[in-house]
Amino acid sequence: MKKLVWSLTSFGLLLLMLPVNGVMEYEEIERFTDFNGTRMVENDVHSEAKLLRVPLTLIQSGTENGAVCLDGSLPGYHFHPGSGSGTKNWLVQLEGGQWCGTIKSCVNMKTTSHGSSKYMEKQLPFTGILSDKAAENPDFYNWNRVKIRYCDGGSFIGDIENKAAKLQFRGMRIWTAAMVELMGKGIRSAKQVLLSGCSAGGLAAILHCDKFTNMFDPSTRVKCLSDAGLFLDATDVSGGQPLSRLYADVVKLQNIATQLPNDCLRRLNSTSCFFAQNLINQVKNPLFILNAAYDSWQIQESLTPKSADPSGSWSDCRFNIAKCNASQIKFLHGFRTRMVNLISGFGKPSKNGMFINSCFVQCQTENHNTWYTKNSPAVKNKRIATAVGDWYFERGGAKLIDCAYPCDKTCRNEVVE
Incomplete structure (x- = not known):
């Protein structure tokens, strides 16, 4: 197995210095989404003893309400x-993870934490936007903070079962059960609330944003943050569209079309309405988009998958952007340009915010190194946590788009050993 580490030059320790991010490689479309947000090596900055570890709570009402993971086990947070x-x-964070669009991939997922609470960690470290330390998380450190575990394979929005395969696609019911659970803990009387999510959870934050807002009194400040949820309906290096094919399978298998926004379905088909690019402009509630313009997961698994590169000409570039040749960089710049163009309209309303940097990474809120340190990624000298806080509290300056690679020298990237 390949090991992922962070370069720690800003702290005087050099493990490996490459200006790239890497994740594990997958060979077939059914395993396309085996990704769980930003990997974190816990001793990068903190010793394990200093990390806040929060226990898992299972939602006991899940069985009665049919709010269960893929394997029928109880969901948790x-x-x-x-x-x-x-x-x-309150800060509510939706965990990222896999989508599954075939019976085979969903059955396989049942034996992981993304398909069953039987395999979930009993405790999780709360870092980055979930940290309880003011020096690491200045705006949200003392809020009620919740991480809802992801075990449905469909961004918390499917609602159907497959009895033959013994699969439960109950993301929407998990979402509802979790919200009822939080109501019992006091979120109903909240004064300020932020719904956030990473990767597949970032897409879920967009899909659920307006419904979430409707839970609260109009006087409550409610906003939503999507971290690395802006997956583009893009063409790969061979002219194919593997992510669109996967989304079509997920939407069909998990009966997701019935849960997608009607205003989108009136314009586009259900697969297109599972892409964030076709949803963000219709979200009524204030929304912040945090995304890397060179999203490492989408580049590796959607733009340059092995199936689209039989000769292996992208094998070095896809895991190390510094090894890309001129034509490959041009292709990746085209992807960035498309993202910037798509988000330009979204940025016009004053209620919305954005932070699009030119790093080669996927998910940046939950890791201490990328969220808030003196050497965290920055655009115009503003770090991610500061930009999000300025937007949430309306302190100004929350629409930031980076220049193209390789201009940004502040990126903190994962590398492959």
């Missing part, structure tokens, strides 16, 4: 209560 001035404020 991790909750750390707020303190002081944050006791009436």
Whole structure:
């Protein structure tokens, strides 16, 4: 297995210095989405003893309500209560993970934490946007913070079962059960709330944003943040569209069309309405898009998958952008240009915010190194946590788009050993 590490030059320790991000490689479309957000090596900056570890709570009402993981086990979440001035404020984080669009891939997922609570960690470290330390998370450190585990394979939105395969696609019911659980813990009386998510959870944050807002009194400040959820309906290096094919399979298998926004379905087909690019402009609630313009997961698994590169000409470039030749860089710049163009309209309303940097990474909120340190990624000298906080509290300056690679020297990237 390939090991992922972070370069730590900013802390005086050099493990491996490459200006790229890598994730594991997959050979077939059914395993296309075996990704769980940003990997974190816990001793990068903190010793394990210093990390806040939050226990898993299973949602006991799940069986009665049919709100269960792929294998029928109870869903779960991790909750750390707020303190002081944050006791009436809530941050709800949706975990990222896999989509599964075939019976085979979903059955395989049942034996992982993304398909069954039987395999979920009993405790999770809360870092980055979930940290309880003001020096690491200045705006949200003392809020009530919740991480809802992802085990449905469909961005918390499917609702059907396959009895023959013994599969439960109950993402929408998991979402509802989790919200009921949080109501019992006091979120109903919140003064300020932020719904966030990473990767597949970032897409879920977009899909659920307006429904989430409707849970609260109009006087409550409610906003949504999507981290690495802006997956583009893009063409790969061979002219194919593997992500579109996967989404079509997921939407069909998990009966997702019935849960997608009607205003999108009136314009486009259900597969297109599972792409964030076709949803973000219709979200009524304030929304912040945080995305890498060279999203490492989409480049590796959607733009340059092995199936589209039989000669292996992209094998070095796809895991190390510094090894890309001029034509490959031009192709990747085209992907960035498309992202920037798609998000330009989204950025016009004052309620929305964005931070599009030119790093080769996937998910940046949950990791201490990318969220808030003196050497975290920055655009116009503004770090991610500062940009998100400025947008949420309306302090200004929350629409930031980076220049094209390789201009950004602040990127913190994962590398493959």
